[in-house]
Amino acid sequence: MKECIKVGLLGAGTVGSGVLTVLEENTAEIEKKVGxxxxxxxILVRDMKKAKELSEKYQLTDKIExxxxxxxxxxxxxxxxxEHPAKEYIxxxxxxxxxxxxxxxxxxxxxxxxxxxxxxxNKVDFMFEASVGGGIPIIxxxxxxxxxxxxxxxxxxxxxxxxxxxxxxxxxxxxYADVLREAQEKGYAESDPTADxxxxxxxxxxxxxxxxxxxxxxxxxxxxxxxxxxxxLCDIEHGKELGYAIKLLAIAKNNAEHGISVxxxxxxxxxxxxxxxxxxxxxxxxxxxxxxxxxMFMGRGAxxxxxxxxxxxxxxxxxxxxxHKSNGRINCTCFxxxxxxxxxxxxxxxxxxxxxxxxxxxxxxxxxxxxxxxVSLKNVVQKSKVKGVAELVxxxxxxxxxxLQMAVQTLKALPIVEKVCSVIRVEDHDLE
Amino acid sequence: MKECIKVGLLGAGTVGSGVLTVLEENTAEIEKKVGxxxxxxxILVRDMKKAKELSEKYQLTDKIExxxxxxxxxxxxxxxxxEHPAKEYIxxxxxxxxxxxxxxxxxxxxxxxxxxxxxxxNKVDFMFEASVGGGIPIIxxxxxxxxxxxxxxxxxxxxxxxxxxxxxxxxxxxxYADVLREAQEKGYAESDPTADxxxxxxxxxxxxxxxxxxxxxxxxxxxxxxxxxxxxLCDIEHGKELGYAIKLLAIAKNNAEHGISVxxxxxxxxxxxxxxxxxxxxxxxxxxxxxxxxxMFMGRGAxxxxxxxxxxxxxxxxxxxxxHKSNGRINCTCFxxxxxxxxxxxxxxxxxxxxxxxxxxxxxxxxxxxxxxxVSLKNVVQKSKVKGVAELVxxxxxxxxxxLQMAVQTLKALPIVEKVCSVIRVEDHDLE
Numbered sequence: 001m002k003e004c005i006k007v008g009l010l011g012a013g014t015v016g017s018g019v020l021t022v023l024e025e026n027t028a029e030i031e032k033k034v035g036x037x038x039x040x041x042x043i044l045v046r047d048m049k050k051a052k053e054l055s056e057k058y059q060l061t062d063k064i065e066x067x068x069x070x071x072x073x074x075x076x077x078x079x080x081x082x083e084h085p086a087k088e089y090i091x092x093x094x095x096x097x098x099x100x101x102x103x104x105x106x107x108x109x110x111x112x113x114x115x116x117x118x119x120x121x122n123k124v125d126f127m128f129e130a131s132v133g134g135g136i137p138i139i140x141x142x143x144x145x146x147x148x149x150x151x152x153x154x155x156x157x158x159x160x161x162x163x164x165x166x167x168x169x170x171x172x173x174x175x176y177a178d179v180l181r182e183a184q185e186k187g188y189a190e191s192d193p194t195a196d197x198x199x200x201x202x203x204x205x206x207x208x209x210x211x212x213x214x215x216x217x218x219x220x221x222x223x224x225x226x227x228x229x230x231x232x233l234c235d236i237e238h239g240k241e242l243g244y245a246i247k248l249l250a251i252a253k254n255n256a257e258h259g260i261s262v263x264x265x266x267x268x269x270x271x272x273x274x275x276x277x278x279x280x281x282x283x284x285x286x287x288x289x290x291x292x293x294x295x296m297f298m299g300r301g302a303x304x305x306x307x308x309x310x311x312x313x314x315x316x317x318x319x320x321x322x323x324h325k326s327n328g329r330i331n332c333t334c335f336x337x338x339x340x341x342x343x344x345x346x347x348x349x350x351x352x353x354x355x356x357x358x359x360x361x362x363x364x365x366x367x368x369x370x371x372x373x374x375v376s377l378k379n380v381v382q383k384s385k386v387k388g389v390a391e392l393v394x395x396x397x398x399x400x401x402x403x404l405q406m407a408v409q410t411l412k413a414l415p416i417v418e419k420v421c422s423v424i425r426v427e428d429h430d431l432e
Numbered sequence: 433m434k435e436c437i438k439v440g441l442l443g444a445g446t447v448g449s450g451v452l453t454v455l456e457e458n459t460a461e462i463e464k465k466v467g468x469x470x471x472x473x474x475i476l477v478r479d480m481k482k483a484k485e486l487s488e489k490y491q492l493t494d495k496i497e498x499x500x501x502x503x504x505x506x507x508x509x510x511x512x513x514x515e516h517p518a519k520e521y522i523x524x525x526x527x528x529x530x531x532x533x534x535x536x537x538x539x540x541x542x543x544x545x546x547x548x549x550x551x552x553x554n555k556v557d558f559m560f561e562a563s564v565g566g567g568i569p570i571i572x573x574x575x576x577x578x579x580x581x582x583x584x585x586x587x588x589x590x591x592x593x594x595x596x597x598x599x600x601x602x603x604x605x606x607x608y609a610d611v612l613r614e615a616q617e618k619g620y621a622e623s624d625p626t627a628d629x630x631x632x633x634x635x636x637x638x639x640x641x642x643x644x645x646x647x648x649x650x651x652x653x654x655x656x657x658x659x660x661x662x663x664x665l666c667d668i669e670h671g672k673e674l675g676y677a678i679k680l681l682a683i684a685k686n687n688a689e690h691g692i693s694v695x696x697x698x699x700x701x702x703x704x705x706x707x708x709x710x711x712x713x714x715x716x717x718x719x720x721x722x723x724x725x726x727x728m729f730m731g732r733g734a735x736x737x738x739x740x741x742x743x744x745x746x747x748x749x750x751x752x753x754x755x756h757k758s759n760g761r762i763n764c765t766c767f768x769x770x771x772x773x774x775x776x777x778x779x780x781x782x783x784x785x786x787x788x789x790x791x792x793x794x795x796x797x798x799x800x801x802x803x804x805x806x807v808s809l810k811n812v813v814q815k816s817k818v819k820g821v822a823e824l825v826x827x828x829x830x831x832x833x834x835x836l837q838m839a840v841q842t843l844k845a846l847p848i849v850e851k852v853c854s855v856i857r858v859e860d861h862d863l864e
Contacts, residue, residue: 022580022723029647032767033579129577135724137569137577145561145569147465148454148744215461274730277709282863291454291741292567295731298706299724309723312580326758335464431714 002074005034005319006041008067008098010089011080012054015103015130016043018308019077020058023315030312034319042067044080044089064089068096075318077311078102087111094118094126099327101314103130103307109204109220112211116332123328125321127314132205133158133283135306136299137313142212142287143330149289151213154252155427158205160281160301161189161196162228162248166236166266167279170245175233188281198227199264202250209285210252210262217334218252224263224401231266235353235422238383238393244268244351245276246424259339261346268351268426293432343402349378349426350396350404354411355418358390362416366392369414373407375399389418395426434506437466437751438473440499440530442521443511444486447535447562448475450740451509452490455747462744466751474499476512476521496521500528507750509743510534519543526550526558531759533746535562535739541636541652544643548764555760557753559746564637565590565715567738568731569745574644574719575762581721583645586684587859590637592713592733593621593628594660594680598668598698599711602677607665620713630659631696634682641717642684642694649766650684656695656833663698667785667854670815670825676700676783676858677708683859691771693778700783700858725864778833781810781858783825786843787850790822794848798824801846805839807831821850827858 007023009016023030023038031037042059044067045051051060067073068089076093078100080086087107093100094115102108107115108131119126129139133156142151157163161183168179180197183189195201203223210218228248239246249267254260269276274296278284283301288294300306321327356362363380370377379395399407404423411417439455441448455462455470463469474491476499477483483492499505500521508525510532512518519539525532526547534540539547540563551558561571565588574583589595593615600611612629615621627633635655642650660680671678681699686692701708706728710716715733720726732738753759788794795812802809811827831839836855843849 018723025722026580026582029582030580032647033765136727137573137729140577141569141573144749145572145745146741147748148458148462149741150458150461215464274709277706280863289741290457291450291737291744293732293735293738295568295729297569297727297729299727303725305723306725309578309581309721312723313577316579317576320761321758324756324758324761326753326756326761329752329756329758333465431712 002036002322004036005038005075005322006073007038007315008042008044008070008073008076009040010044010064010067010076010078012043012045012051013079014304015307015311016079018304019079019311022305022308022312030316034316035323038315038319041073042070064092068092068098073098074322075099075101075315077315078104079311081106083107083110090115091118094122094124097122097124099125099318099322101127101311101318103128103311105131105204105208109207112208113217116334120328120331125318125327127318128208129314130307130310132208133285133297133299134301134303135309136283136285136297136301138209138285138297139212141297142209143333146287146289146292149291151287151289152254153288154209154213154285155275156205156209156250156285157247157275157278157283158250158285158301159196159202159248160283161193163278163283164188164281166228166246166248169233170236170240173233176229176231197229199225199248202248202264206250206252206262206264209250210260211334213252213287214254214260214336215333216260216336216338218260218262218338222262222340224265226265228266232422235424238353239268239351242395243271244426245271247275249275249427251427255341255345258345259341261341266424268424270428273429288432343405344400346401347398349428350399351422351424351426352394352396353421354392354394355389355421356392357416357418358385358388359416362390365414365416366411369410370396370407373403373410375403375407434468434754436468437470437507437754438505439470439507439509439747440474440476440502440505441472441509441511442476442496442499443513444475444477444483445511446736447739447743448511450736451511451743454737454740454744462748466748467755470747470751473505474502496524500524500530505530506754507531507533507747509747510536511743513538515539515542522547523550526554526556529554529556531557531750531754533559533743533750535560535743537563537636537640541639544640545649548766552760552763557750557759559750560640561746562739562742564640565717565729565731566733566735567741568715568717568729568733570641570717570729571644573729574641575765578719578721578724581723583719583721584686585720586641586645586717587707588637588641588682588717589679589707589710589715590682590717590733591628591634591680592715593625595710595715596620596713598660598678598680601665602668602672605665608663629661631657631680634680634696638682638684638694638696641682642692643766645684645719646686646692646768647765648692648768648770650692650694650770654694654772656697658697660698664854667856670785671700671783674827675703677703678856679707681707681859687773687777690777691773693773698856700856702860705861720864775834775837776832779830781860782828782831782836783854783856783858784828784852785823785825785854786852787821787823789848789850790817790820791848794822797846797848798843801842802828802839804842805835807835807839
């Protein structure tokens with residue numbers, strides 16, 4: 001039996017220092033759970049001079065070879081972030097038969113298809129619980145606890161920045177620009193917030209979730225992405241009146257007949273839906289499977305300590321595998337062919353807000369334009385009337401993505417339509 | 433490598449038949465995930481004649497020896513329920529070096545301390561994800577994903593029957609007796625509902641959760657248990673006015689200074705708390721750890737298919753261990769000594785409703801009685817006045833269990849107090 005498990009840590013930034021804190025503070029419990037102690041034997045830093053304080057307790061290096069070529073190191077923990085050189089470092093570690101733990105969603109979403117086979121060839125573990133939902137246990141539950149299910153849908157609030165912004169907009173009637181400024185001041189949004197507000201961050205996490213949930217390799221290019229940039233406060237208000245909350249949802253569905261659809265977009269959810277009550281920077285993932293029905297996992301989706309919690313959980317799991325010589329115990333499960341759902345078969349209701357001329361026959365013309373694309377209307381409400389222009393809010397029954405796009409084109413071309421202001425999908429889902 | 437993993441199923445009732453359904457319907461995916469197929473090779477039934485239909489597809493027996501002594505069987509799945517003979521069957525299976533999967537909370541809560549060491553001696557897996565929260569992944573997340581945390585608190589809605597009843601009382605203003613009758617008619621409550629409404633079922637699940645969360649062996653006798661029997665609709669209504677929902681909570685806390693407290697009781701939760709929105713037969717477990725902060729796991733806490741989902745997830749996990757020869761990979765983690773918190777140190781705010789004589793000086797006398805036990809009052813509201821008797825609702829600041837009990841005794845002895853109608857604990861908890 002090994003006397004101790006040795007970890008090489010790549011990056012000692014926010015999450016890296018959180019990992020060091022967790023391993024230091026809970027040393028005794030972790031040793032009891034694993035059977036032997038876990039030691040961080042080397043840390044890769046960018047600038048040795050800047051990391052002086054760290055060097056009093058840990059051995060530092062600025063060369064990746066010092067870690068991946070060290071025969072004593074059992075687990076390489078990658079917490080550098082971004083695509084490069086993180087991807088190359090992970091690949092080098094796997095090639096040197098090191099078990100790897102990472103929190104890097106960017107690398108997983110783009111290079112997962114290269115890295116998972118590499119881990120398998122080298123019979124090592126490659127774990128990434130922290131890459132989606134920060135501290136929330138979701139990867140392991142999907143891979144183990146729900147492994148007997150056919151998962152039919154995964155819907156997640158997986159970006160804390162945008163959930164904080166939407167919560168503020170909804171609760172304090174702040175508009176988009178103001179709330180973005182406040183989020184940046186509080187450090188919840190980056191100075192360039194594009195990846196968050198544009199939906200790319202959520203899309204990367206969705207790629208990881210959907211690949212596991214549906215046992216196939218989903219690519220970033222498969223995801224229809226729409227962000228919250230440009231979301232109008234009045235749609236949040238109208239939504240409230242109709243009993244909906246707007247959340248930026250990452251949605252993956254697997255329809256037995258029509259295949260897989262993956263999208264990130266602002267979505268109206270009934271206020272009674274468990275995801276509708278998930279506010280501020282909290283994340284949550286709502287999973288539906290053929291046996292379990294509905295289940296939800298909620299917690300902090302980011303931050304130093306919650307993310308460190310997930311990383312250290314992975315380290316402990318790898319360590320248990322090392323002790324029991326069972327590394328590679330849970331392989332990549334992307335064994336199925338990918339069948340993507342066509343736009344014709346992606347169905348859901350929709351909320352549409354538009355400005356039309358306020359004159360007789362307008363409603364009939366609008367209804368006819370929807371009808372021509374087979375879109376049935378559930379609800380039409382006139383919200384206001386200013387200088388001959390009326391604001392209409394329309395809720396449709398289930399409509400395919402294709403028909404919806406065509407209906408919107410038709411509406412835009414109508415002389416009586418001044419503007420199609422917003423098109424927001426609705427997820428009506430009775431709890432199963 | 434083994435060609436196939438063989439399961440011996442004890443009991444083919446509701447959950448047992450759900451397990452057969454899941455294993456049949458998802459055979460292909462499960463085989464891909466495990467590497468080899470999983471077969472149910474024998475089923476123990478009580479009455480061979482009654483199980484005729486089953487005998488067309490499976491080999492049946494009414495003798496436990498046929499299963500535990502069968503050298504081909506790798507995993508024994510116990511789904512008989514209740515304490516006996518389930519406990520003896522599980523022990524026999526472990527002694528015959530069979531891995532065991534069970535959903536049996538009664539056996540675990542009472543005989544866990546005998547059975548876990550037996551599993552360890554025999555180097556086999558003993559898994560029980562389905563014993564708490566039905567389909568909700570909570571045991572494995574606690575044992576693996578959150579393994580690096582010091583868990584400070586676990587609060588759960590772990591009994592679907594009572595949560596359904598409380599939801600009905602709250603949403604439809606039905607009183608306790610009516611809602612119990614309706615729950616019995618719908619099959620949500622048993623004809624003898626004592627274990628559910630009295631809190632025993634929740635207490636058993638809490639014993640399992642707290643033992644894992646705090647790495648020590650909690651006993652059923654450690655739990656302070658109070659059920660919802662006798663809960664008055666008017667307390668639910670007063671709670672609502674004060675911004676609280678009443679839930680039957682199973683609460684385990686580990687205070688670094690004062691030790692562990694475990695209790696099951698109707699509890700007032702701020703409506704903004706994630707557990708307050710968990711309604712009907714849904715269950716949820718809210719965990720707080722030093723690294724992760726707050727996290728919540730929600731889903732169906734009972735029922736044929738959700739429970740089968742958890743059982744089959746365990747079967748798959750055991751099968752992966754068999755393939756990798758790593759059974760016993762995650763041992764019992766009750767390695768710490770148990771330090772229970774004294775009543776003096778169990779603190780929380782409290783809601784108290786009482787009937788008092790409506791005359792001058794009464795409020796001062798009540799306040800003095802509380803004050804004598806060091807109970808500070810946050811809020812006193814007079815709700816109504818009928819024939820010289822006033823109804824008062826008092827919300828206290830943090831008060832210890834001991835001081836509260838003494839204050840209630842003092843109040844009862846006051847001539848101006850007609851009746852102390854209800855004493856309900858409040859959990860005020862800002863999300864971490």
